[in-house]
Amino acid sequence: MQKVVVLGTGPAGLTAAIYLARANMKPLVIEGQEPGGQLTLTTEVENFPGFPDGIMGPELMDNMRKQAERFGSEFKRGWVTKVDLSQRPFTLTVDGLGEIKTEALIISTGASAKLLEIPGEKENIGRGVSTCATCDGFFFRGKKIIVVGGGDSAMEEANFLTKFAT
Numbered sequence: 001m002q003k004v005v006v007l008g009t010g011p012a013g014l015t016a017a018i019y020l021a022r023a024n025m026k027p028l029v030i031e032g033q034e035p036g037g038q039l040t041l042t043t044e045v046e047n048f049p050g051f052p053d054g055i056m057g058p059e060l061m062d063n064m065r066k067q068a069e070r071f072g073s074e075f076k077r078g079w080v081t082k083v084d085l086s087q088r089p090f091t092l093t094v095d096g097l098g099e100i101k102t103e104a105l106i107i108s109t110g111a112s113a114k115l116l117e118i119p120g121e122k123e124n125i126g127r128g129v130s131t132c133a134t135c136d137g138f139f140f141r142g143k144k145i146i147v148v149g150g151g152d153s154a155m156e157e158a159n160f161l162t163k164f165a166t
Contacts, residue, residue: 001089001101001102001103002026002027002028002100002101002102002103003025003026003027003102003103003104004020004025004026004027004028004102004103004104004105004106005027005028005029005030005090005092005100005102005104005105005106006020006027006028006029006030006073006106006108007030007032007080007105007106007107007108007109008029008030008031008032008037008107008108008109008110009029009031009032009035009036009037009061009065009075010036010037010038010039010061010108010110011037011039011061011064012108012110013029013037013106013108013109013110014029014061014064014065014067014068015064016106016108017029017068017073018064018067018068018071018073020073020106021068021071021072021073022071024072026072026073026074027068027073027074028073028074028075028076028100028102029068029073029074029075029076030075030076030077030078030080030092030094030097031075031076031077031078032077032078032079032080032109033079034112035077036058036061036062036065037061037110038110038111038112038113038131038132039057039058039060039061040057040058040061041057041113041125041126041131042057042125042126042130042131042132042135042136043056043057043126044056044057045057045060045135046138047134047135048060076094076097077096078094078095078096078097079094079095079096080092080093080094080095081093081094081095083105085105088103089101089102089103090102090103090104090105092105113131113132114149115131116148133147133156133157133158133160133161134157134160137160137161137163137164137165138164140161140164140165141164141165142164142165142166143165143166144165144166145161145165145166147161
């Protein structure tokens with residue numbers, strides 16, 4: 001039986017884990033297929049408080065994880081396939097870990113960028129290919145850009161980029 005389980009290891013999940021651990025709640029943090037979240041896929045992060053000269057995304061996420069561990073958060077790797085919230089304690093079914101019962105559940109699974117899966121795409125993330133306009137728009141000031149996508153998210157990203165790119 002767990003007091004609290006946190007699903008997700010991006011900034012929100014790790015912040016929750018830090019606060020819970022400091023409150024002696026001994027959180028169990030389940031990290032899925034993208035430990036550390038999308039920030040592990042970016043290069044320099046200049047919009048996170050406390051780093052006036054910026055910090056590399058993977059380094060930031062590694063620091064947050066170490067801080068959560070230092071205060072007593074436990075980390076396990078797994079993929080949650082089923083959640084029963086109909087009664088307490090809640091029951092999670094996790095591949096590789098079986099059933100986990102918990103008094104409280106924090107879901108902070110974030111999002112994943114949808115890549116095009118074209119040659120050179122992954123190798124050029126942070127070198128002209130970006131999955132986050134608000135994160136990286138500044139670096140494309142005055143440059144020609146292409147936004148790929150047709151939904152609301154693509155339109156929001158394109159509108160944001162009009163402040164920077166041509």
